[in-house]
Amino acid sequence: MCEECDDWDSEAEDDGYYEDSGEWQTGECDNCSGGDESGVTATGPLGPLYCACRIGQGATPEGCACGPED
Known part of the structure; x- marks a missing residue:
């Protein structure tokens, strides 16, 4: 990765860009459909x-809201 990119990523992280973007973050439930037995929800290109x-x-399992309704 280029040095300028590293600087932007660091600045964006410090400014809370990733948290405020509304995008899914690691550690959050992504509200998927549960997927198949392997967790695959779709196959793309x-x-x-x-x-x-x-x-x-x-x-975590306690904070997960994924899967089809019972």
Whole structure:
């Protein structure tokens, strides 16, 4: 990564850009549909998309709101 990019990323993080962007953040539930048995919710041109909570990048089981309704 270029030095200028590193500076921008650091500044953006310090300014709270990522938290305020409304985008999903690591450790948050992404409210996916639960996906298949592997956590795959869709397959795109770059490969499968996974439910973050199912693959350990989302919320803890207590904070997860993913999956089909019971």
